[in-house]
Amino acid sequence: MQILIYIFKRILQTIPLLIIVSLISFFIIRLSPVDPLAELKLNPSVSKETLEAEVQRLGLDKPIIVQYGKWAKSFVKGDLGVTSSGEKVSVKLKERIPNTLLLTLLVIMLSWLVAIPLGIVAAVNWKSPFDRILTVLTSVGMAIPSFFFAVLMLIFAVKTGWFPVGGLTSSNFMEMNFIHKFLDIAHHLVLPVTVLFTLSLAGLQRQMRGNLLDVLDSDYVKFARAKGLSEFKVVVKHALRNAVNPLITLLGFEFAGLLSGAALTEYVFQYPGLGRLILEAVLKSDINLVMASLMMGAVMLIAGNLIADILLIITDPRIREGADA
Numbered sequence: 651m652q653i654l655i656y657i658f659k660r661i662l663q664t665i666p667l668l669i670i671v672s673l674i675s676f677f678i679i680r681l682s683p684v685d686p687l688a689e690l691k692l693n694p695s696v697s698k699e700t701l702e703a704e705v706q707r708l709g710l711d712k713p714i715i716v717q718y719g720k721w722a723k724s725f726v727k728g729d730l731g732v733t734s735s736g737e738k739v740s741v742k743l744k745e746r747i748p749n750t751l752l753l754t755l756l757v758i759m760l761s762w763l764v765a766i767p768l769g770i771v772a773a774v775n776w777k778s779p780f781d782r783i784l785t786v787l788t789s790v791g792m793a794i795p796s797f798f799f800a801v802l803m804l805i806f807a808v809k810t811g812w813f814p815v816g817g818l819t820s821s822n823f824m825e826m827n828f829i830h831k832f833l834d835i836a837h838h839l840v841l842p843v844t845v846l847f848t849l850s851l852a853g854l855q856r857q858m859r860g861n862l863l864d865v866l867d868s869d870y871v872k873f874a875r876a877k878g879l880s881e882f883k884v885v886v887k888h889a890l891r892n893a894v895n896p897l898i899t900l901l902g903f904e905f906a907g908l909l910s911g912a913a914l915t916e917y918v919f920q921y922p923g924l925g926r927l928i929l930e931a932v933l934k935s936d937i938n939l940v941m942a943s944l945m946m947g948a949v950m951l952i953a954g955n956l957i958a959d960i961l962l963i964i965t966d967p968r969i970r971e972g973a974d975a
Contacts, residue, residue: 660959664952671948672725672941676718679937696736704731704938725945731938733931739942742927747946749818750923753912754950756843758904761850766894768851769858774885776863784855791852800845800918807841814838816920842919846912850904854897861893901958 691701705711707729709720724731730739772781807813814820818838819831826834865871866889874884913925920926924943931939 656963657956657960660956664956667952668945668948672722672945673718675941675944676721677714679940680714680717693736696732700732700736707731721941725942730942733936733939739938742939743924743942743946746922746924746927749921750912750916750925753839753842753846753916753921753923756839757846757850758901760843760847761854765851765854766858766897769855770862770885770890772855772859773862773866774881781859788852788856791848792856794849796845796849797914797918799848800842800915803841803845804918813841818922838921842912842915842921845915854904857897857900858893861896862889865889865893895962898958898961901954901961904954 707720707724708731709717712720728740730743733739733742768784772784775781804815807815814837818835820826820834820838823831823834862885866885868889871884871889874888875881879888912921912923913929915921916923916926917929924946928940928943928947930936931943
């Protein structure tokens with residue numbers, strides 16, 4: 651019960667953070683000289699009634715603090731306005747958020763499944779040829795800019811024709827059966843996942859290796875070895891739990907980092923995700939879409955941190971005792 655109360659308190663603590671993010675984003679955008687509805691006014695398909703409704707919703711004829719209050723009230727109600735093309739912002743977000751979650755969660759899962767074992771093996775075999783080769787490879791992976799790597803992969807796809815060069819589905823997707831739909835989506839995900847996975851893997855593996863090396867040099871691990879425990883028990887039962895805790899803490903930041911890093915990757919591969927949507931909205935000065943997308947990004951960051959906190963409570967008895975106290 652105490653753990654549930656702790657989680658509830660953590661959720662309540664995120665409300666001021668969301669308010670601060672919204673304030674900063676809103677005032678930076680509103681203080682720019684660009685008319686918030688400029689793109690909407692240039693679209694001939696948007697009716698005058700829609701424009702007037704947006705002016706009333708945003709309170710553009712009122713002081714900026716009142717405008718923020720109107721926007722916040724609309725956001726809480728779920729009324730996010732319309733895009734520069736006249737579509738509802740909520741509809742655009744519902745289309746894109748699942749795609750970004752699919753890409754991000756897939757990359758995180760693959761990164762952890764590969765990076766943790768590699769980090770453990772590298773730490774246990776410190777200064778061995780395998781460790782040195784892996785260090786070089788991860789250094790290269792961390793040094794490659796995501797945009798540059800994405801462009802290289804795109805050129806590779808164009809030259810070989812082995813992978814689709816854009817989108818999430820093929821043109822005949824609706825005509826496929828379930829298995830072919832699954833394979834089609836997987837085929838389209840290969841390149842963006844490869845780019846983000848490579849960059850995430852490099853940093854995560856090095857972090858795991860460094861953490862485990864520090865723990866293996868601690869007194870209680872030396873004592874466990876002196877008791878005659880096997881190296882497997884020393885590493886898995888005693889060292890690994892403490893070494894993996896900092897990585898769990900970083901999970902929330904990795905979730906948000908992948909969102910921002912995925913923006914350029916999504917743009918290169920024309921992947922229909924939230925990152926690409928934010929970039930396109932900024933380029934078009936689509937204020938409603940920019941604000942809503944930024945808030946969704948903040949919510950994803952907070953959700954990632956909350957998941958990390960819950961996992962820490964589960965894995966670390968010391969934190970669990972603190973939550974129960």
